[in-house]
Amino acid sequence: MNDSYLKFVNSPFGGRLARSLGLPKPEVLRRYRADRPEFDGLVAIGAGREPHLFDALASLIASIGMTSVAHESAGLWVPLASRHGLMTGRFEPAEAAAPGKLAALLFDASGIDDSSLLEPLHGFFHDTLRSLGKCGRIVVLGRPPETCASPRQWTAQRALEGFVRSLGKEARRGITANLVYVEPGSESGIEATLRFFLSPRSAYVSGQVVRIAAHGALPQNPPAFDWRQPLAGHRALVTGAARGIGASIASVLAAEGAQVIGLDVPSARDALDATMRQLNGSALAFDIAAPEAPAQIAAALDELGVDIVVHNAGITKDKTIAKMTDTAWQSVIDINLSAQERIDEALLAGGILRDGGRIIAVSSISGIAGNPGQTNYATSKAGVIGRVQSMAPHLRARGITINAVAPGFIETQMTAKIPLAIREAGRRMNSMSQGGQPVDVAQTIAWLAHPGSAGVTGQVVRVCGQSLIGA
């Protein structure tokens, strides 16, 4: 397999195609390890005029213990940072020649309210991008366009998307670039999200746009938590937990302190028990497609309730539509989509999913872009997006968030069965030039499950290394 790929990229045409698509020489991605510092190094700060988020950013940087340097576009940063007790300095033009000097680039675009004022975005990244090290982090912050008062402000804020997505495709070297839209009034709720995007935990999340909302989703008295064990005292149900991505989700949530209840089909009972034993979790062996499953799951969780529900269980039955049987259609829709609806309704109706809870559903890049041979799967996964968008407003009053992750090419037993050429294309056609790992999906889910993510709801976050493929 690697030989084929190497032969291909070394042929004259293949080499040119590979280079132009950015296929070759994947970087070894830095991932989170409990035995290494999660945040270190220098973060350069840039801004458009009237940055509204400097206070929140200074408080974040003090909290995670990074050191900041201010680009000339961020003149107000130095006095502010010193008020927050931060070590800080100025980014000198000469430093642009020092590759690897910076660990992260943060740009506050929240005050840009006209397209003619976008230039500092260019100035900052023009000066700093070459100094950003391997696996560096880029975060641009703005205001949700749809909350902007004037069409001109909306336009300028919406323009940021094109910028960040281009920058992510340009940066390479394992660098991620993401855009966080912060609704006015939600500034105190940005830390968990910015920690995620600045951390090695977001190794395979790039080119994404996330909104942090203010509207009522933030509880008046947010529960106290420890940043090192944020899920301590929380109970999490994970479906499809016996192996693969589901087992990784269970493992990451447990590492964050959650008490995990893993669910899988009865035929996977042994693998499920083994996985749960390692995590001090408990196991539920149910077929989620069975009509009685929602009531059974609700009964099993009833006494202690649950705080986090991760709908990860899913199947594929690929065929072109002319060859697809009714059963192949119906079972994929039922397991991947309708079963989630039934289970959530049972857990919500009985108050078993507690107020302030989290629902996270696994969608797919196929649900966004469509995929030949997967009309059933893509329909189910697009439906998952609809579920998240439609349920979010209903759940807001109870402080429950609902979001989806949409994995791209993740290295699993399932993807190992994909024919060679499609597999290689899927693996390489993204800004990381490689497939992701199950832990990348799991870490993204852990961020959404975090008590500090109360302002993130109704959203779809791709875990795809910024795949070329989309809609």
Place this chain on the structure above:
Amino acid sequence: MNDSYLKFVNSPFGGRLARSLGLPKPEVLRRYRADRPEFDGLVAIGAGREPHLFDALASLIASIGMTSVAHESAGLWVPLASRHGLMTGRFEPAEAAAPGKLAALLFDASGIDDSSLLEPLHGFFHDTLRSLGKCGRIVVLGRPPETCASPRQWTAQRALEGFVRSLGKEARRGITANLVYVEPGSESGIEATLRFFLSPRSAYVSGQVVRIAAHGALPQNPPAFDWRQPLAGHRALVTGAARGIGASIASVLAAEGAQVIGLDVPSARDALDATMRQLNGSALAFDIAAPEAPAQIAAALDELGVDIVVHNAGITKDKTIAKMTDTAWQSVIDINLSAQERIDEALLAGGILRDGGRIIAVSSISGIAGNPGQTNYATSKAGVIGRVQSMAPHLRARGITINAVAPGFIETQMTAKIPLAIREAGRRMNSMSQGGQPVDVAQTIAWLAHPGSAGVTGQVVRVCGQSLIGA
């Protein structure tokens, strides 16, 4: 170039990669010609339970003179069609073995309000897809998810997106597949949009999702028009009209009956004059980036006003951000985005763009997905999307619509300069396995400019042959 491509697709690895990406053997697309019937052949009708759009569809099919056959999922069609005086029959399972028998497949999914009821979608396309001829048309009709009363209905309607996008990627052979969400109350306003998606005019538009809105955008007394000359009596301003896509837009709008005013920079005056002479149009030679341009354009149009404004003028100045000059950044943002804002404000403030008018702006696939080396261009084109989304609600009261088209790979002098490998990839990586033509963009704009498109506003329609590339 073709030799390289042929060598590549005929090597063992290249062949497999090409096949899996669907690269080879592009179909010759059927395009609109005034001397050939626009609509002919059989259209098969399918439906989920309680189809709400059958009346509107029967009236459409009577109007365009096609013949319908009802699939077993559409039992109510036959009696309804005969009430509309339509020739109709039943689609027999044996006909599935007759490739090319059908010219179009229409599925009314508007009544599907639960994910468990999606099966007829599978049943219909399972039975009919193989009978659809080359360059056939697929349209699925639903309800806009965000207008649905229940989360389950929203979810089921949102699921249609994954289905249609997969089907488009699967169908090949020049077939297009699109999804039209019809808001309750807008049923009388669907004909112009369905004509476009059933016509050869939409040759390079596939995998798109379009909403038809009811809210006030439909004038009480829609102006009468002739389907063969729908823009007769309308005046259309087209920027960047001297050559390429702009000249094609001017030409198509003129063929639909519009009086065209072409605008381009003074240095393109000769080409512009030549283009306009052919169309009996008039020419305006202004640099849209000049501060005085909006007032000059407004003054030039003042006496007769204008009904259609097409913002097509645009430039590229590609460089990675570290090498991009301030001027390259600022000129692209200014010409592609800020100038549009200034011109529209001048035309709207003076009432020069008349009530019931149309604004159509050219965005780009780069503005959706981002593109390395195009941080400036992608920012400007993402901003265009913001412009359309933010202005649409403001303009509704005046019956003015604003939409964007986002071209993918279109064969022009601009794309001819792209390096070989990127050009070949851009050309092939879509469901049509080929680049589009300027006329494909122009026809899409003509549909949005149509007096019958009053319910289509705030939208972005890609003209990309369903490119793999997206966000």
